[in-house]
Amino acid sequence: MTRKQKRLTIIAGGMSFIIAAVLLVMFAFSQSVAYFFMPSDLATTEVSPGTRIRLGGLVAEGSVKRGEGSTVTFSVTDGSGTVPVSYTGILPDLFREGQGVVTEGAFDAMSHSFVADTVLAKHDENYMPKEVADRLKEDGVWQHGEEATTQ
Numbered sequence: 001m002t003r004k005q006k007r008l009t010i011i012a013g014g015m016s017f018i019i020a021a022v023l024l025v026m027f028a029f030s031q032s033v034a035y036f037f038m039p040s041d042l043a044t045t046e047v048s049p050g051t052r053i054r055l056g057g058l059v060a061e062g063s064v065k066r067g068e069g070s071t072v073t074f075s076v077t078d079g080s081g082t083v084p085v086s087y088t089g090i091l092p093d094l095f096r097e098g099q100g101v102v103t104e105g106a107f108d109a110m111s112h113s114f115v116a117d118t119v120l121a122k123h124d125e126n127y128m129p130k131e132v133a134d135r136l137k138e139d140g141v142w143q144h145g146e147e148a149t150t151q
Helices: 003-031 039-044 130-139
Strands: 035-037 052-059 071-077 082-088 100-108 113-121
Touching: 035 039, 039 052, 039 082, 052 130, 082 100, 100 130
Parallel strands: 035 052, 082 113
Antiparallel strands: 052 071, 052 100, 071 082, 100 113
């Protein structure tokens, strides 16, 4: 092998390694992606059964019902749509009606309900997930520093 051929072989091997690494990273990220939806989005968007998504909004007033064991059902609303949610597990301490929440799980299109395996609640009076706050502001439901009101 000439010097030029050795150099090209090393460059080609390095490029192959970099391409393989990038493909592996992209594959890993595609497996962990969970798309974010608001309740009104689920009415207009078709979600494949078993697809992992995030559902965000406000916990609807009067919707929290505790069942057998640690099963809880509640509704998530954005003012223009409401989705019933079922969750089995321990809820965050700050979870309550009228507060911001982000749930993660799968949407069951047949029963039009959401089965959550993770529930996140806001942690203080100034925090709400950016996606939820932006969408609620667009819909005129949530204003920073004020209680949530519906129009």
